[in-house]
Amino acid sequence: xxxxxxxxLFVEQLQDxxxxxxxxxxALPKMAKAASSPQLQQGFTTxxxxxxxxxxxxxxxxxxxxxxxxxxxxxxxxxxxxxxxxMMQEDATPEVMDAGLIAAAQRVEHYEIAGYGTVRAYARMLxxxxxxxxxxxxxxxxxxxxxxxxxxxxxxINVQADTGDNSTASVGKSRK
Numbered sequence: 033x034x035x036x037x038x039x040x041l042f043v044e045q046l047q048d049x050x051x052x053x054x055x056x057x058x059a060l061p062k063m064a065k066a067a068s069s070p071q072l073q074q075g076f077t078t079x080x081x082x083x084x085x086x087x088x089x090x091x092x093x094x095x096x097x098x099x100x101x102x103x104x105x106x107x108x109x110x111x112x113x114x115x116x117x118x119m120m121q122e123d124a125t126p127e128v129m130d131a132g133l134i135a136a137a138q139r140v141e142h143y144e145i146a147g148y149g150t151v152r153a154y155a156r157m158l159x160x161x162x163x164x165x166x167x168x169x170x171x172x173x174x175x176x177x178x179x180x181x182x183x184x185x186x187x188x189i190n191v192q193a194d195t196g197d198n199s200t201a202s203v204g205k206s207r208k
Contacts, residue, residue: 042154043099049147050101052109053087059113068126089166112140131193134185141178
């Protein structure tokens with residue numbers, strides 16, 4: 033397809049996001065399994081369900097736009113997931129692995145936030161109100177997931193990785 037209009041670019045970007053979401057649906061269960069923190073495991077499981085919903089919203093948008101999700105593969109998400117897989121193969125303590133998984137997950141979230149922010153601007157310009165509503169809903173969930181990951185990292189996971197202690201009793205201990 034020749035990209036000769038904002039409408040076509042909008043559809044192309046939605047297809048890229050759809051591919052990203054579908055790839056993430058495959059990756060999140062592996063990340064949950066690799067996590068040792070029950071809170072992080074739950075976070076990945078919760079986001080898996082949200083991600084399935086994001087893909088469904090994109091499918092609704094394609095239907096509304098009279099388009100399909102196409103066969104485009106999001107190479108950026110492929111790379112981000114590959115980095116996450118590399119992390120999961122590292123010889124790391126469980127605490128450090130969890131911190132690394134959060135780092136990988138936040139890179140994914142930031143990519144998605146950027147992508148959804150872009151298509152939100154396109155939807156506004158094109159007057160695609162239904163798509164705009166769905167995009168804003170997804171964008172808000174992506175931002176919330178990023179914030180939850182930050183809170184988990186800063187309150188527990190990174191502290192445990194720094195002290196090497198996997199019990200929550202170490203949270204808040206000062207180092208000498």
